[in-house]
Amino acid sequence: MNTGATIWLIIFAVSAIVFFVIAAGVSIRGLADLRALLGQSEQVSRRRDGDQINNGE
Amino acid sequence: MNFRLIDWIILVVYLALTLSVGFWVKRYVENLSGYLVAGRRIKTSLGVATFAATEIGTITFMYFGELGYVTGFSCFVIGLLSMFAYMIVGKTGFIIVPLRRLQVMTIPEFYELRYSRRVRLLGGIILFLGGVLNMGIFLKFDGIFLSEVLGFGPQAVSLIMLLMVLIVIVYTVLGGMFSVVVTDFIQFVVLSIGMLVCTIAILASIDLGQLGITVAQQHGAGGFNPLVNPRFGWMFVVWIFISNLAACALWQPGTSKALASESPEVARKVFFYTSLTFAGRAMIPMFWGVAALALLGAGESSTAAMPKLLGMVTPTGFLGLLVAGMLAASMSTYSAYLLAWSSVATRDVIAGFRATDFGERATIWLTRTFALAIGIFLLVFGLWYQIPDTAFQYLFITGAMYTAGALGCVAAGIYWRKANNVGAYCALAMGALAPACFLLLEKWRDSLPPWLAVFTDVNVSGLISFVLAFAGMIVGSLATQRRCPPVRLNWDRTAEPSSMMAQPESFITGVGEETT
Numbered sequence: 176m177n178t179g180a181t182i183w184l185i186i187f188a189v190s191a192i193v194f195f196v197i198a199a200g201v202s203i204r205g206l207a208d209l210r211a212l213l214g215q216s217e218q219v220s221r222r223r224d225g226d227q228i229n230n231g232e
Numbered sequence: 233m234n235f236r237l238i239d240w241i242i243l244v245v246y247l248a249l250t251l252s253v254g255f256w257v258k259r260y261v262e263n264l265s266g267y268l269v270a271g272r273r274i275k276t277s278l279g280v281a282t283f284a285a286t287e288i289g290t291i292t293f294m295y296f297g298e299l300g301y302v303t304g305f306s307c308f309v310i311g312l313l314s315m316f317a318y319m320i321v322g323k324t325g326f327i328i329v330p331l332r333r334l335q336v337m338t339i340p341e342f343y344e345l346r347y348s349r350r351v352r353l354l355g356g357i358i359l360f361l362g363g364v365l366n367m368g369i370f371l372k373f374d375g376i377f378l379s380e381v382l383g384f385g386p387q388a389v390s391l392i393m394l395l396m397v398l399i400v401i402v403y404t405v406l407g408g409m410f411s412v413v414v415t416d417f418i419q420f421v422v423l424s425i426g427m428l429v430c431t432i433a434i435l436a437s438i439d440l441g442q443l444g445i446t447v448a449q450q451h452g453a454g455g456f457n458p459l460v461n462p463r464f465g466w467m468f469v470v471w472i473f474i475s476n477l478a479a480c481a482l483w484q485p486g487t488s489k490a491l492a493s494e495s496p497e498v499a500r501k502v503f504f505y506t507s508l509t510f511a512g513r514a515m516i517p518m519f520w521g522v523a524a525l526a527l528l529g530a531g532e533s534s535t536a537a538m539p540k541l542l543g544m545v546t547p548t549g550f551l552g553l554l555v556a557g558m559l560a561a562s563m564s565t566y567s568a569y570l571l572a573w574s575s576v577a578t579r580d581v582i583a584g585f586r587a588t589d590f591g592e593r594a595t596i597w598l599t600r601t602f603a604l605a606i607g608i609f610l611l612v613f614g615l616w617y618q619i620p621d622t623a624f625q626y627l628f629i630t631g632a633m634y635t636a637g638a639l640g641c642v643a644a645g646i647y648w649r650k651a652n653n654v655g656a657y658c659a660l661a662m663g664a665l666a667p668a669c670f671l672l673l674e675k676w677r678d679s680l681p682p683w684l685a686v687f688t689d690v691n692v693s694g695l696i697s698f699v700l701a702f703a704g705m706i707v708g709s710l711a712t713q714r715r716c717p718p719v720r721l722n723w724d725r726t727a728e729p730s731s732m733m734a735q736p737e738s739f740i741t742g743v744g745e746e747t748t
Contacts, residue, residue: 176440180443180444180456184440186515190515191431191519194424194513195427201284201505204276204277208276208277209278
């Protein structure tokens with residue numbers, strides 16, 4: 176294999192590993208973020224519904 | 233046909249699950265901010281997943297795979313350029329942090345804050361046209377990908393396009409950014425698994441030594457060195473780096489993820505960590521394209537070669553997962569783009585013709601209507617338009633119609649006190665000029681005089697667009713400082729942009745064209 180191909184294949188390997196490692200990390204930690212986002216949004220929705228009831232809307 | 237029963241089951245279950253989740257999270261859309269930027273409550277990991285998922289669609293695999301097939305390893309430089317560009321923005325907070333601090337929802341909103349409502353209207357029109365033209369080829373390429381991987385052949389492309397656009401419109405129109413974020417996350421996970429499986433399957437079927445030999449035979453030194461490749465050269469490298477810098481900070485579908493972040497600091501982190509995935513995002517499908525060249529030979533259609541290879545080497549069961557992942561990627565990309573362009577059309581174009589803004593309900597309704605109209609346009613445009621050069625270059629030149637002027641306007645607006653309305657008009661108009669010339673003239677490139685034919689080189693047009701936009705901003709601003717004094721930004725504003733738009737004078741401290 177020539178030098179050009181070897182260099183690009185090494186760069187490819189490093190880039191692919193970084194991609195999959197970050198993907199794995201983000202997949203695990205992102206789940207917690209997602210739960211927090213939906214939890215907060217549910218609270219906002221409930222508060223809004225409560226305000227509407229209090230205002231007699 | 234490459235699909236087996238187990239592949240179909242995986243695909244159908246996945247699609248049903250994704251659509252259900254999209255509809256389920258609809259109940260979290262409490263107001264306009266919830267619909268467009270998910271209430272600005274996105275944290276780092278979720279932000280990275282949703283940003284990366286937005287920037288990885290089937291179209292991404294198609295244009296990078298095509299480049300790998302037609303240029304060999306030399307296109308890998310694009311992955312490095314985009315990674316460095318996004319990394320710079322992530323590390324420095326260039327543009328995105330100030331925009332997040334100003335709490336804008338679309339980029340043209342910034343034009344009104346810093347320049348005037350009319351600049352916002354012009355910027356909104358150019359952004360909308362550039363964005364929708366850019367998105368115009370997505371559907372066709374996705375149709376080709378799916379028909380080749382499934383083994384249906386070219387006759388199924390139109391039907392697949394129709395089905396895809398229907399699913400995405402329904403899903404985006406109803407859910408907004410909450411649906412986009414939640415399903416982006418699921419799709420990022422599934423897609424990453426699909427990419428891993430495909431890469432392993434290709435590595436298992438190919439001799440790496442053969443890759444280098446094939447590329448050397450087909451492309452010579454240009455297969456390894458982008459500077460000597462006839463499709464690239466130094467002008468391409470400079471253009472793509474600047475273009476990535478601009479797109480990273482100012483391309484509405486991606487930037488909206490920064491604007492949806494919990495804080496400016498989270499926005500910066502999201503961009504930095506996402507940048508680390510960008511080299512892999514480009515090089516993985518490019519590698520598949522190079523592998524297609526080695527395994528299938530040079531006689532295949534450059535667009536269809538890579539998906540054809542995936543259909544051949546991916547094992548049964550995993551093929552269903554791959555198609556589900558690709559559909560997932562497309563859905564997240566389409567929905568983010570549909571939402572971005574329809575929100576620009578509503579808030580920056582249609583509202584620009586009125587004295588006051590629409591209310592929240594009217595804005596959401598109009599945004600949904602535009603999403604539907606754009607979806608129909610995509611179907612019609614995708615069926616008849618033949619793209620010039622490679623898909624990658626088409627996407628970057630249509631993107632440059634907007635990003636060149638926007639980079640001039642926003643960067644100067646934030647970091648240069650002398651930027652004024654005239655400079656902004658000049659930057660927007662001149663930035664769009666060279667790409668528009670390319671799109672109009674390239675059909676007649678053989679019959680044009682040499683001075684005009686230069687615009688039919690996609691790399692020249694792309695780079696010139698940024699040079700013209702910056703020249704327009706600097707010359708236009710400096711020449712009219714007295715007649716049109718610059719407006720200064722008020723960084724202390726905390727109100728939502730919708731209320732700001734109705735009373736722009738309360739957020740600016742200088743004197744602008746429209747306020748005199």
